Amino acid sequence: MADRSGQTEPKWVYAFAAGYVDGRANMTELLGGKGANLAEMASLGLPVPPGFTITTKVCDAYYALGRKLPDGLRPQVEKAVRLIGDEVGATFGDVNRPLLLSVRSGARASMPGMMDTILNLGLNDATVEGLATRSGDRRFAYDSYRRFIQMYADVVLGVDHGVFEDLLENFKNLNALASDTELTAENWAEIIEEYKQAVVDNLGRPFPQDTSEQLYGAIAAVFGSWQNARANTYRRLHDIPDSWGTAVTVQAMVFGNLGESSATGVAFTRNPSTGAREIYGEFLINAQGEDVVAGIRTPQALTEKARREARDENPSLEVLMPKLFANLSSIFQRLEKHYRDMQDVEFTIENGKLWILQTRSGKRTAEASLRIAVDLAEEGVISKSEAVMRVNAAALDQLLHPTLDPDAEKDVLTRGLPASPGAASGEIVFTADEAEAERAHGQDVILVRLETSPEDIHGMHAAVGILTARGGMTSHAAVVARGMGRPCVSGAGALRIDAKAGTLQVGRRTLHKGDVITIDGSTGQVLKGRAKMREPQLSGAFAMLMGWADAERRLSVRTNADTPRDARQARDFGAEGIGLCRTEHMFFDAERIFAVRQMILAEDAAGRRAALAKILPMQRADFEQLFEIMAGLPVTVRLLDPPLHEFLPNEAAEIPAIAAELGVSSEKLEQRISQLSEFNPMLGFRGCRLAILYPEIPEMQARAAFEAAIAVAKRTGERVQLEIMVPLVAYRGEFAILREVIVRTAAVVEKETGHKLDFLVGTMIELPRAALRAGEVAEGETGAQFFSFGTNDLTQTTLGLSRDDAAPILEAYAHQRIFAVDPFVSIDVEGVGELVRCGVERGRAAKPGLKVGICGEHGGDPKSIAFFDSVGLDYVSCSPYRVPIARLAAAQASISARTGKAVAD
Numbered sequence: 001m002a003d004r005s006g007q008t009e010p011k012w013v014y015a016f017a018a019g020y021v022d023g024r025a026n027m028t029e030l031l032g033g034k035g036a037n038l039a040e041m042a043s044l045g046l047p048v049p050p051g052f053t054i055t056t057k058v059c060d061a062y063y064a065l066g067r068k069l070p071d072g073l074r075p076q077v078e079k080a081v082r083l084i085g086d087e088v089g090a091t092f093g094d095v096n097r098p099l100l101l102s103v104r105s106g107a108r109a110s111m112p113g114m115m116d117t118i119l120n121l122g123l124n125d126a127t128v129e130g131l132a133t134r135s136g137d138r139r140f141a142y143d144s145y146r147r148f149i150q151m152y153a154d155v156v157l158g159v160d161h162g163v164f165e166d167l168l169e170n171f172k173n174l175n176a177l178a179s180d181t182e183l184t185a186e187n188w189a190e191i192i193e194e195y196k197q198a199v200v201d202n203l204g205r206p207f208p209q210d211t212s213e214q215l216y217g218a219i220a221a222v223f224g225s226w227q228n229a230r231a232n233t234y235r236r237l238h239d240i241p242d243s244w245g246t247a248v249t250v251q252a253m254v255f256g257n258l259g260e261s262s263a264t265g266v267a268f269t270r271n272p273s274t275g276a277r278e279i280y281g282e283f284l285i286n287a288q289g290e291d292v293v294a295g296i297r298t299p300q301a302l303t304e305k306a307r308r309e310a311r312d313e314n315p316s317l318e319v320l321m322p323k324l325f326a327n328l329s330s331i332f333q334r335l336e337k338h339y340r341d342m343q344d345v346e347f348t349i350e351n352g353k354l355w356i357l358q359t360r361s362g363k364r365t366a367e368a369s370l371r372i373a374v375d376l377a378e379e380g381v382i383s384k385s386e387a388v389m390r391v392n393a394a395a396l397d398q399l400l401h402p403t404l405d406p407d408a409e410k411d412v413l414t415r416g417l418p419a420s421p422g423a424a425s426g427e428i429v430f431t432a433d434e435a436e437a438e439r440a441h442g443q444d445v446i447l448v449r450l451e452t453s454p455e456d457i458h459g460m461h462a463a464v465g466i467l468t469a470r471g472g473m474t475s476h477a478a479v480v481a482r483g484m485g486r487p488c489v490s491g492a493g494a495l496r497i498d499a500k501a502g503t504l505q506v507g508r509r510t511l512h513k514g515d516v517i518t519i520d521g522s523t524g525q526v527l528k529g530r531a532k533m534r535e536p537q538l539s540g541a542f543a544m545l546m547g548w549a550d551a552e553r554r555l556s557v558r559t560n561a562d563t564p565r566d567a568r569q570a571r572d573f574g575a576e577g578i579g580l581c582r583t584e585h586m587f588f589d590a591e592r593i594f595a596v597r598q599m600i601l602a603e604d605a606a607g608r609r610a611a612l613a614k615i616l617p618m619q620r621a622d623f624e625q626l627f628e629i630m631a632g633l634p635v636t637v638r639l640l641d642p643p644l645h646e647f648l649p650n651e652a653a654e655i656p657a658i659a660a661e662l663g664v665s666s667e668k669l670e671q672r673i674s675q676l677s678e679f680n681p682m683l684g685f686r687g688c689r690l691a692i693l694y695p696e697i698p699e700m701q702a703r704a705a706f707e708a709a710i711a712v713a714k715r716t717g718e719r720v721q722l723e724i725m726v727p728l729v730a731y732r733g734e735f736a737i738l739r740e741v742i743v744r745t746a747a748v749v750e751k752e753t754g755h756k757l758d759f760l761v762g763t764m765i766e767l768p769r770a771a772l773r774a775g776e777v778a779e780g781e782t783g784a785q786f787f788s789f790g791t792n793d794l795t796q797t798t799l800g801l802s803r804d805d806a807a808p809i810l811e812a813y814a815h816q817r818i819f820a821v822d823p824f825v826s827i828d829v830e831g832v833g834e835l836v837r838c839g840v841e842r843g844r845a846a847k848p849g850l851k852v853g854i855c856g857e858h859g860g861d862p863k864s865i866a867f868f869d870s871v872g873l874d875y876v877s878c879s880p881y882r883v884p885i886a887r888l889a890a891a892q893a894s895i896s897a898r899t900g901k902a903v904a905d
Contacts, residue, residue: 012058013076016042017050017087025339030055032247034106037359044338046331047355050087051251052080053106054219059245062223069220077215080250088252093211097134098127100144100253103218105225107246110360114234115246116155116225118218119288120148120253124209132185140258142188143180147288149195149207152214156221159202167194181286215250222248236814239821254355256348257288263349264289265317267302269332270342272364275371275541279303279332281345283317289346289357324354335359340381341390342372366395367539374541377548384548385895389903391545393862393889397421397522399536400573400881401487404520408532413506413517416467416492417807418524419478421881424465424487425518425530428511430499432459436590439463446517448504450497451804452477453646457588460486461563465519467526469495471804487521491807495526546574546884549891555868556875557886558634560855562586567629570880574887577633577721578626579788579877580855583701584642586622587615596647597662601672605696612700619701623708627720634721636788636855636877637705638764639698639738641727643686645676682796687728687764688738695741702745710755722759725788729763732776735784762786764855766793771839775846784850787843788877789836791856791864795823798832824857827864837871853877862889862903869893 014022014031016039023031023039031039035053042048054077061070081099085091090099100122105115123131123145132141154161168180171191177183183191199207208214225231226246235242256264265283272280282299300314301307302325307316318325328347331354335343344362348355364372369391377387401422404410426444429435438445439462447463449456451470460466460480465487468477481488496505502513511517511528518531558579559570567578587596592615599611626635648669649658659669678684691698702724709720724742729735739761746757763784765771771794778784796803801810803824813819827833836854844850853875858864860882868876869890878886892903 012055012073013052013080015052015080015083028108032106032108033360034358035247035249049252049254049355050084054248056245056247059223084252095126095130098122098130102251102253103222104249105222105246106249108244109240111234114231116222118151118155120144121214121218122211123148139185142185146188146192153199156217163198164195219248254348254350257286258351261352265347267345268362269336270372272362272368275368327354366398370545371541374544388549388891389895393885396885402533402535405532405534411528413526413528414492414494415524416489418522419490420481420488421522422487423520426464427514427516432456435459435462457585458590467519469497487519489519489521489524549888552894553890554894555890558875558877559880559883560877564625566880567626570883573883575883578635579853581637584640592618600644608696612696616700616704619704620708623705624712627712632718636723636725638725638727639691639701641687643681643684648673688726688734691738698741699745702742706746706749706757710753724761725764727764730767730769735763760785764788764790765839766790767797768835771835774839775842778843778850779846786851789854791858795832826861827858829867833867840871860886865889866893
C-alpha cells in the first residue's frame with residue numbers, strides 16, 4: 001500500500017483505510033496495539049472505518065512539554081482528517097455533510113477500559129442538523145449529540161458524568177418515561193439545552209462549538225488519561241512500564257444506533273472462560289458500543305447455542321441477521337488465522353453494513369489460556385514451544401487452588417494482601433492451639449492473628465486458611481501458607497483483633513470466635529459467611545502443556561517441603577526433589593517442643609544431648625518419610641536455623657504453665673527467655689552461629705538424616721541423594737567447623753551400621769559476604785559442595801529491609817517509582833541479583849561444576865526464574881503449589897534464551 005501521508009520527519013500521524021495504509025501489525029511500540037491492528041486489518045481488506053493513529057512519540061512529547069501537544073502536529077492531523085473525509089464523503093465541521101470522529105487510546109499492551117474515549121466528536125448546534133438531514137433520523141442525531149456532550153464534558157472538560165445522568169433521570173421521571181429509547185428527538189433537544197447549561201454552571205464557559213477545538217481537546221485528554229489513577233494502578237498490577245505511553249487513534253464514526261438494521265457488539269473468537277472453540281459475545285440492536293459496556297441495556301447473544309444456554313427469548317444475531325452473521329464468522333476465522341491467537345473483536349453494523357472497529361488478543365482465564373494454547377498447537381496453527389510461551393506462568397495459580405465462584409454473592413468485610421492463592425471458609429479462631437483443637441473435632445477454621453510466628457506452625461497446618469492484620473506478601477504467614485498450599489490474606493490493616501476477648505472488628509462490625517468467614521488469597525478479600533467455592537480442575541490440556549514445557553527447560557525444579565503432605569503434593573505437581581527442608585518446622589510439633597525446651601534449659605552439653613536424644617527418633621522418622629516420597633530424588637536438609645527464643649513462650653501468661661510442665665521455676669524460665677532475647681533476631685544468634693555454640697544440635701540432625709537414609713535405602717533399594725545444608729554462613733571458618741561435625745557424625749554412623757554413606761555438604765548463601773567470598777567458601781575438598789541461595793534473607797540483608805515490616809515502605813516506594821517491582825516478590829536483579837551472579841561465578845571458578853540452586857520465595861516467581869536461568873543455576877526450589885509455575889517459567893526462560901522471543905502478555 002502506498003504511503004499517502006507525504007509528511008517529513010518527525011512523522012507523528014499514520015493513516016489507514018481500504019486504499020492506503022501507513023502502518024503494520026509489528027509497529028505496536030509506535031502505534032499501540034489498536035493502531036497497529038487497525039492498520040493490519042485495513043491492509044487485509046477488511047471493512048475498517050478509515051482513520052489515523054497519532055504515535056506514542058507524541059505522548060512522550062505531550063508530557064515533556066508539560067501536558068501540551070507539540071507544534072507541528074496540527075498540519076499532519078488536518079491532512080489525515082481530510083483523507084478520512086474524502087474516503088467517506090463528508091467534511092469535518094461542515095454543516096451539511098458533517099464528518100464525525102471517534103478518538104480512542106491504544107497502548108501497546110491491552111488496558112481495557114483504563115483510558116479515555118470520546119465518540120461522536122464534531123457535533124455542535126449546527127452540524128447536528130446536518131447529521132439529522134443526512135441520516136434521515138432526527139432522533140438519532142440528537143441522541144448522538146447528547147452522548148457527545150456528556151462524554152466530552154466528562155473526559156475533556158472535567159464535569160462529572162453524574163451531573164448529566166441526574167439531569168436525564170429527572171427528565172424521564174418528570175415525563176413518565178421508563179427508558180432512553182422512549183425519548184423523542186424533541187426530548188433530546190430539551191435535554192441537550194440542560195446539558196449545555198450544566199457545563200456553563202460548572203465551568204463558567206459554554207460547551208465548545210468549534211470542532212477543531214473539540215478535536216485537539218480530545219486528543220490531549222486521551223494522552224492525559226495515560227496517567228489517570230486507574231491506568232496507573234492497572235499498569236502497576238500488570239507490570240506495564242509507564243515509559244511506554246499510549247497512541248491515539250482517530251476514526252470516522254460508524255453508527256450502530258441508526259435503527260433496527262443497525263447494531264453494535266463485542267465478540268471473542270473462542271470462549272474466554274473455558275477456551276472452547278466457539279464464538280462468544282453479545283450485541284445490541286440500535287445502540288452504540290458504550291451501551292454494551294455500560295450495562296444500561298441487557299445485550300443479546302450472538303449465537304443460537306449461547307441464546308439457548310442463557311434461556312434468552314430475544315433472538316440471536318445468527319437468526320436475526322443470518323447473512324451478516326456468516327460474514328462476521330468468516331472474518332473471525334480469518335483474524336484468528338492471521339494473528340494465530342484468539343481475538344477480541346468490536347464491530348458495528350450500520351444500516352446493514354458490517355464494520356470492524358478493533359481486534360486484539362483476547363483476555364482470558366488461566367483455564368482458557370491453557371486450552372487455547374494447546375488447541376492451537378494441536379490444530380497446527382502454532383508450535384508446541386509457542387504454546388508454552390502463550391501461557392502466563394503466574395496465572396497457573398488460578399488452576400491449582402479452590403477459588404470463589406464468580407457468581408456467588410459476597411459480603412466483603414475488608415481487603416488485605418493476596419498472600420497465598422486459593423479460597424477457604426471456616427470458623428474464626430485466634431490461636432494456633434484453638435485451630436488444632438477445633439480441627440481435631442472436624443471443624444474447618446481460619447486462623448486469625450495480628451501476625452504469625454514459627455510457633456504458630458501447628459495451628460497454620462490445622463487451619464484451612466490464614467488471615468493476619470500485619471505483614472506483607474512475603475511475611476512469615478505468607479511464606480508458610482504458600483508452602484502448605486493454604487490460602488492466606490495478610491496485612492489486612494482494617495482488622496482490630498482482640499484474641500483475649502475473642503473478637504474481630506472491622507469498622508462498626510464485630511465478629512466473634514466461631515463465626516464463619518471466607519478469605520480469598522487470590523484477591524485479598526475477606527468475606528463474612530461461607531461463600532460458594534469452585535474446586536480446581538486440571539484438564540488434559542494442563543498435563544499436555546506441562547509435558548511440552550519439561551521438554552524445553554534446562555533448570556530443574558525442586559520443592560520446599562517439610563512434611564509428607566507437602567512432599568506428596570509437590571511430587572504430584574512434578575517436583576524433582578526437595579531443595580529445602582526446614583527442619584525447625586519439625587521441632588515446633590506439639591509432641592516435640594517439650595524436648596526442645598528441655599534442651600534449651602539444660603545447663604550443659606550432657607543435658608542438651610539427653611533432651612535431643614528424645615527428638616532424634618522423631619526427626620529420623622520425618623526424614624524417612626520424605627526420602628521415601630522422593631524415591632531417589634535429591635533432598636536438601638537445612639540444619640536448624642531460627643534463634644532458640646522462638647521455641648519459648650512469648651506471652652507472660654503462658655510462662656507458669658510451661659515452667660510447671662518442664663519442672664522448673666517460672667523465674668528460671670523467665671531468666672532463660674531474657675538471656676536469649678535479642679534486639680534484632682534476624683541478624684542474631686541463629687543458623688550456623690547456633691550450631692557452632694551447640695554442636696550437639698547439628699550432630700543430632702545429621703545422625704537422624706544419615707540413619708534415615710540408610711533405613712530407606714535398605715527398605716526400598718533406592719539410593720537416597722542426601723544434601724545437608726549449613727545456614728547463614730558468612731565465613732569459610734564457620735562452614736569448616738560444621739562440616740567437620742557432619743563428617744565426623746557420618747563416620748560414627750558408618751562404623752555403627754557398616755553402611756557407606758553418600759552425601760553432600762553445602763551452604764545457604766543468604767548474606768552478602770558469603771556471595772562475595774563464595775570462591776573461598778567453595779574452594780578445595782573441604783569447601784562447600786553445593787550452594788543454595790536463600791534469596792529471602794539475602795534480599796533483607798542486602799536492602800536492609802525486614803520483609804515482615806516492609807509493606808508500608810514498599811507501598812510508598814512503588815508509588816514514588818523507586819522500585820519497579822516488590823523486591824521480595826521478584827528479585828532485585830541489579831542488587832541482589834548481582835550478588836547471586838557473583839556467588840555463582842566465584843563459586844564455580846573455585847570449584848568447577850559446583851551445584852547451585854535457589855530456595856527463596858523467588859524460586860516460584862517467573863520473572864526471577866528467567867534471571868536464574870540466565871546466570872546458570874542448576875535448579876530452583878519453591879513451595880509445592882508453585883512447582884507447575886516454576887516448570888513452565890523455566891521452559892519459557894529456555895525458549896526465550898534460544899529464540900529471543902518474550903513470553904506473551
